[in-house]
Amino acid sequence: ASWYTQRFGVPVDPETEVLPLIGSQEGTAHLPLVVLNPGDFALLLDPGYPSHAGGVYLASGQIYPMPLLAENGFLPVLQDVPAAVLAQAKLMVLSYPHNPTTAVASLTFLREAVAFCQQHDLVLAHDFPYADLVFDGSQPHSVLQADPQKSVSIEFFTLSKSYNMGGFRVGYAIGNAELIRALRQVKACIDFNQYQ
Numbered sequence: 001a002s003w004y005t006q007r008f009g010v011p012v013d014p015e016t017e018v019l020p021l022i023g024s025q026e027g028t029a030h031l032p033l034v035v036l037n038p039g040d041f042a043l044l045l046d047p048g049y050p051s052h053a054g055g056v057y058l059a060s061g062q063i064y065p066m067p068l069l070a071e072n073g074f075l076p077v078l079q080d081v082p083a084a085v086l087a088q089a090k091l092m093v094l095s096y097p098h099n100p101t102t103a104v105a106s107l108t109f110l111r112e113a114v115a116f117c118q119q120h121d122l123v124l125a126h127d128f129p130y131a132d133l134v135f136d137g138s139q140p141h142s143v144l145q146a147d148p149q150k151s152v153s154i155e156f157f158t159l160s161k162s163y164n165m166g167g168f169r170v171g172y173a174i175g176n177a178e179l180i181r182a183l184r185q186v187k188a189c190i191d192f193n194q195y196q
Contacts, residue, residue, distance in 0.1 A: 001013065001014035001017070001018050001174075002014075004142070004144070004174060007142075008141075008142040008144060008145050009145065010142065010144040010145060010148050011148075012144075012174060013177070016177040016180065016181070017150065017174060017175060017176070017177050017180055018172055018173070018174050018180065019172060019173045019174075019180045019183055019184055019187075020170070020171075020172050021156070021158075021170075021171040021172050021173055021187075022169045022170075022171070022191060022192075023158050023160060023169040023170065023171045024127060024128075024129050024156035024157060024158035024160075024171035024172075024173075025049075025051045025158075025171075026169075026171070026191070027156045027171060027172075027173045027183065028049070028051045028052055028055060028093070028125065028127050028156055029051040029052075029054050029055040029058065030055060030183060030186050030187060030190075031055060031091070031123075031125055031154070031173075031179075031183060032055040032056045032058065032059035032061055032091060033055065033058060033059050033186050034179065034182040034183050034185075034186055035090050035091050035123045035179075035182075036056065036059040036060075036061040036090050036091060037059075037061075037090075038059070038060035038061070039060070039061070039062060039088065040059075040061050040062065040088055040089065040090045040091075041061065041062045041063070041064050041085050041086075041088045041089040041090070041091075042056045042061050042062070042063055042064070042089070042090070042091040042092070042093065043064050043066055043076075043081060043085075043089055043091065043092040043093070043122070044056070044063050044064070044065055044066065044093050045065075045066055045068055045076060045093065045094065045095060045098070046065035046066060046067050046068060047068065047100060047101075048093070048095065049095060049099060049127060052093045052095075052127070056091075061090075061091075062088070064081065064082075064085045064089065066078075066080075066081065068098070068101060068103070073103060074098060074101040074103035075103065075105060075109055076094075078112065078113065078116045086120050089120065089122055090121075090122060090123060091122060091123045091125060092113065092116075092117055092122050092123070092124050092125070093125045093126075093127065094110075094113060094124065094125070094126050094127070094143070095126065095127035095128070095129075096110075096126075096128075096140065096141075097130040097131070097133060097134055097138070097140050098130075099129075099130060102135070104134060104138045104140055105140075105141065106141070107141045107145060107146060110126075110141055110143050110145070110146035110147075111146040113143075113146070114143070114146045114147040114151070114152060114153060117152045117153075118151060118152055122152065123152055123153075123154065123176075123179060124143060124147070124152045124153045124154070125153075125154050125155075125156070126142075126143035126153065126154070126155045126156070127155075127156050128140075128142065128143070128155050128156060128157050129156070129157065129158045129160065129161045129171075130161055131157065131162065132161065132162040133161060133162070142155060143155050143175075144174070144175060147175075150175050150176045150177070151176070152176065153175045153176060154173055154174070154175035154176050154179045154180070154183075155173070155174050155175050156171065156172070156173055156174075157171060157172055157174065158170070158171035159171065
């Protein structure tokens with residue numbers, strides 16, 4: 001919580017807005033169990049990381065792929081999501097810096113995504129494992145900078161990439177306290193924790 005505040009300028013409550021994970025992949029795979037009912041849509045980047053889709057399948061949700069095209073800077077065009085899909089959608093997953101395109105989302109885009117999710121009552125999950133793997137002086141933004149009140153957002157970070165600690169399986173979720181609490185409840189049924 002202190003590190004996030006120092007790095008991104010967003011106050012974080014360590015008791016209610018942070019949850020340790022067994023790597024961020026575990027968190028992104030379990031989040032759909034928290035927010036989706038069977039048949040609900042999740043809006044996912046295409047291409048995207050496999051655990052994003054895997055978690056939706058585990059929750060018996062449907063996937064609406066948001067294509068990432070070079071002419072759009074490898075950002076989804078939010079206005080292209082059909083109204084019928086939005087009526088059944090509960091979750092949008094973003095991940096910037098993006099794997100495999102290496103695109104970095106601007107703070108302006110993240111603010112647009114937050115506003116879109118607020119408008120359509122969606123949870124905004126931001127998978128952020130590559131926060132430190134950027135080129136040409138890029139400055140990746142936390143989604144919490146675009147949603148400092150944490151109204152709809154949860155972010156996932158891992159020590160695997162930045163700190164070369166993949167085998168240690170240490171990550172965390174940070175953001176909306178209600179989502180953190182619900183994810184903790186799911187994890188309590190199916191997870192243990194990192195070794196001491």
